[in-house]
Amino acid sequence: xxxxxxxxxxxxxxxxxxxxxxxxxxxxxxxxxxxxxxxxxxxxxxxxxxxxxxxxxxxxxxxxxxxxxxxxxxxxxxxxxxxxxxxxxxxxxxxxxxxxxxxxxxxxxxxxxxxxxxxxxxxxxxxxxxxxxxxxxxxxxxxxxxxxxxxxxxxxxxxxxxxxxxxxxxxxxxxxxxxxxxxxx
Numbered sequence: 001x002x003x004x005x006x007x008x009x010x011x012x013x014x015x016x017x018x019x020x021x022x023x024x025x026x027x028x029x030x031x032x033x034x035x036x037x038x039x040x041x042x043x044x045x046x047x048x049x050x051x052x053x054x055x056x057x058x059x060x061x062x063x064x065x066x067x068x069x070x071x072x073x074x075x076x077x078x079x080x081x082x083x084x085x086x087x088x089x090x091x092x093x094x095x096x097x098x099x100x101x102x103x104x105x106x107x108x109x110x111x112x113x114x115x116x117x118x119x120x121x122x123x124x125x126x127x128x129x130x131x132x133x134x135x136x137x138x139x140x141x142x143x144x145x146x147x148x149x150x151x152x153x154x155x156x157x158x159x160x161x162x163x164x165x166x167x168x169x170x171x172x173x174x175x176x177x178x179x180x181x182x183x184x185x
Contacts, residue, residue, distance in 0.1 A: 032180045033117050033150030040147030041109045041119035042184050043091070046078050048148065051086035053095040060137055061126050065094045067171075068141030075173050076181040078149070092122050092148055098129040104165065105131075105140040107147035122148045130165075139170045146173060149181040 033042035050069055056062050069080045069092075083090050093110075100106055104127050109119035124144040131137050142160035151173070154161035159174040173181065 030154065030176075031152040035109060035112070035117045035119070039152040040107055040150050041112065041117055041122075042150035043078075043148060044113050044118045044120045046184060047081065048072065048078055048091045048145075049081045049083050049089065050092040050094065051083040051090045053086060053093055055096040056094050056126075059128060060134055061094070061096050061128065061131075064126070064134070064137035064141045065124070067138050068145040071142055071172060072145050072149070072181070075178050076149070077184075078181065088121070090121065092124055092145070095123060095125045096128050097125040098127055100125060100127050101130070103127055103130075104136070105144045107144045117150075119148070124148065135168070135171070136165050139166050142171050142173070146177065146181075149184070151177050151180060 031039045033039065035041040048069065050065070052062050052065065056065065066082075069082075072078050073080050086093050097106070106125045106127075108123045108125075109121075110123055111119065111121040113120050124141075124147075126137065126140060126144075131140060139160050143162075146161050151161050153163050154174070154177070156162060156174050156176075158169050159177060160170050160172060161177060162170060
């Protein structure tokens with residue numbers, strides 16, 4: 001049996017190298033909702049209440065955060081409710097923090113639900129000293145809000161969960177991430 005398997009592997013490897021076919025790589029699974037960097041924690045439910053800290057005023061940061069929340073709602077089962085005042089019951093508190101170089105954005109779970117991998121309250125921060133254009137503000141909002149639903153960083157070339165600044169696109173979740181977000185419980 002071992003000889004047959006070995007011969008089969010050698011024949012397949014030889015044929016693929018001779019005719020120039022590359023073997024298919026196995027699918028890579030991503031981390032989801034495990035509450036360790038760089039993965040966000042799953043949300044405690046599908047309702048995301050949110051508010052803006054005082055530092056969010058001006059320069060389009062509130063607009064970008066609003067875009068990110070609307071994008072989450074439009075692509076998933078989440079619902080959003082804006083809170084005029086931040087309270088201990090607000091799910092996502094948006095702030096601007098220009099002193100977090102080299103990060104352009106940051107997610108932190110502030111209140112875990114018991115011993116689960118779910119977050120009851122999170123803070124999302126934007127680095128205004130590095131986020132200079134509307135596209136990257138929207139991309140960063142989408143990215144950090146993705147962490148509030150448990151998403152990890154992605155290497156997908158067209159998904160907002162990719163790290164860093166971008167020159168186009170990257171303001172939505174791919175289908176794989178939408179499936180994760182829709183499976184919170």
